[in-house]
Amino acid sequence: MKRFKNFPVINVITIFVIPYILLYAIYIQINGEVSPGGGFQAGAVFASGLIALEVIYGSNLFKHYISLNALIVIAIIGVIIYASTGFIPLFFNSNYLNYYTLASDRHLAQETGIFLIETGVGFTVSSVICLIYSIFQIDL
């Protein structure tokens, strides 16, 4: 069901722009160490793109394709990724979340650690925002 079927301008423009919004969110996530951005911003923009798709097209994205349980599992996996990269240094006889043990070169080790935890944060933030939006779509 197209909710905005009487507004062809909105339909045409958003079907052109929304893939670039999702791509831009992945760009912000990956370039979190160099440019402003990181996990929180990327998760917010990605979820905004998905919610725009849902609002304008009524595509039942959160009813039929991505169930509530899947969103909860993705959010928990994000926190598990973050906590696990903290556990790895414990096996190398060092502190929790000490990134220097992840690789031999110091700067490469720090960048690896930061990249891994930012992906965890991105998963959690985007799935929690989609969760809070989709809980209102279920008939209360």
Next chain:
Amino acid sequence: MNFQSPYLLDFVFSSGLLIVSLFILIITSLQLIVCQDLLKNTILLSIFSIFTSLCYLLMDSPDVAMTESALGACLSTMIFLTIIRKFKINHTIHQGNSSYCFKNIFALVLCVMFIITLTYIGLQLPLYGEAISPVNSHLSKYYLENTAIDIGIPSVVAAILASYRGFDTLGETTVILIAGLSVVLILSKKEEEIKDEEV
């Protein structure tokens, strides 16, 4: 890595734009207090959020500006509009009786006293962005000097958030997860209630 910022983004222009944005914020918040329509209030909140993110950008923090515009202007507005449409809320707020006026006057006096106190204290703070203020002298100076040596990434904000204070960010992420799960728990129904409704 040198790059010349264009002349338009000189500090004088951005401080003028900052004052205009703050003026618009004050007008929007006054309109928010006075307005009676729920739909109008939602749109005004979205406008408030956009100008707040512009102020954050003009004060040299693009990370916060990105998050504020994505969450305040886009997401909160969408959730409010969904609630207003779904529950068919009557748009207008009803006027109360005369005790409403007394509460208004008391709140006005309290707010004016608050404004006077905070302005008096705020005039004695150091200038914005001054290098010798206590905020910028101890910990910020350490992070700015040692990020290139310890961590080696260009973005100091990401270094502080993810490496120097990584444990705090773990707590923050867990709090976001708990908030999402709490919303699901509050708004979910048990299976007996669903079966009762079907019968």
